[in-house]
Amino acid sequence: MDEEIYGNYRKAGRVLGKALSAGAKMVREGVRYIEVAEKIEGIISKEARLSFPVNISVNEVAAHYTPSLNDHLKFKRGDVVKLDAGSHVDGYIGDSALTVEVGSNENEHIIRAAEEALHEAIEIVRAGVTISEIGEAIEKKINSYGLKPVKNLQGHSLERYNLHAGLSIPNVSNSNGRKLREGEVIAIEPFATDGRGYVVDAENGNIYHLKERARGRLADEMRKRFDGLPFAGRWMADIVGKDRINMSLAFMLRRRAIYAYKKLVEADGGIVAQAEHTLLVRKDGCEVLTAREKT
Ligand code: MN
Numbered sequence: 001m002d003e004e005i006y007g008n009y010r011k012a013g014r015v016l017g018k019a020l021s022a023g024a025k026m027v028r029e030g031v032r033y034i035e036v037a038e039k040i041e042g043i044i045s046k047e048a049r050l051s052f053p054v055n056i057s058v059n060e061v062a063a064h065y066t067p068s069l070n071d072h073l074k075f076k077r078g079d080v081v082k083l084d085a086g087s088h089v090d091g092y093i094g095d096s097a098l099t100v101e102v103g104s105n106e107n108e109h110i111i112r113a114a115e116e117a118l119h120e121a122i123e124i125v126r127a128g129v130t131i132s133e134i135g136e137a138i139e140k141k142i143n144s145y146g147l148k149p150v151k152n153l154q155g156h157s158l159e160r161y162n163l164h165a166g167l168s169i170p171n172v173s174n175s176n177g178r179k180l181r182e183g184e185v186i187a188i189e190p191f192a193t194d195g196r197g198y199v200v201d202a203e204n205g206n207i208y209h210l211k212e213r214a215r216g217r218l219a220d221e222m223r224k225r226f227d228g229l230p231f232a233g234r235w236m237a238d239i240v241g242k243d244r245i246n247m248s249l250a251f252m253l254r255r256r257a258i259y260a261y262k263k264l265v266e267a268d269g270g271i272v273a274q275a276e277h278t279l280l281v282r283k284d285g286c287e288v289l290t291a292r293e294k295t
């Protein structure tokens, strides 16, 4: 990999690790989701750009929720909180997630299952390993906890300004014999649950994507600010003013200029934990680009 590109990935990964660690420390009973989201996004923005809004997904919500500007939600004791955040430097993306439980450890095994599954995957990733071998390792590890992986959520390859590039890295074994190649960048993200092991769509999660074909002054401004990557409704405040966010989003949805992501919830209401890192595939192993400093 080109040295400059590598440097950008490293920088994006390092600031993301720092931001997630700081965010995790803030997750306490009574703290508002929006405070944590703004903290994490603020740290990333100092040294890099955001590649998507911080997802704060709690308990049976697996992914795709970010707080709105005046979101009233606060963390409660026993909540299982996934923080999933993304950065980029010149389009080279870091994507990483962690899970914490608020003030208790009743679901520690679910969190550990996701973390251990990620660890297991990292151990085997190198040029030549197949996609199915990774999925199998993740599934086995999570099953060993008496839990299920979420089978319709997947890791993915990353390319410049492309969060979900061509490859999908499943959390279960499949028949994909495609081998990883040296220099590829992938995000691996096991989700473990005590539910049925798949997620279904719920209501709007305040995360949007501008469509490529969207035209007009507002669309152009959004494209410039959000780099063609997913954005939070609240990020529109700087463009249209905070009182006009909802109106502008509704307008753009009607015009089919933006796409709204749905919150993803576990089909059985099971508790979900997630762990994720972005990895650079090397000849004999991999480098964790989003590693967090030990605290
Ligand atoms: Mn992620």
Ligand code: MN
Pocket (backbone or CB within 6 Å): 095, 155, 156, 187, 189, 276
């Ligand atoms: Mn990801």
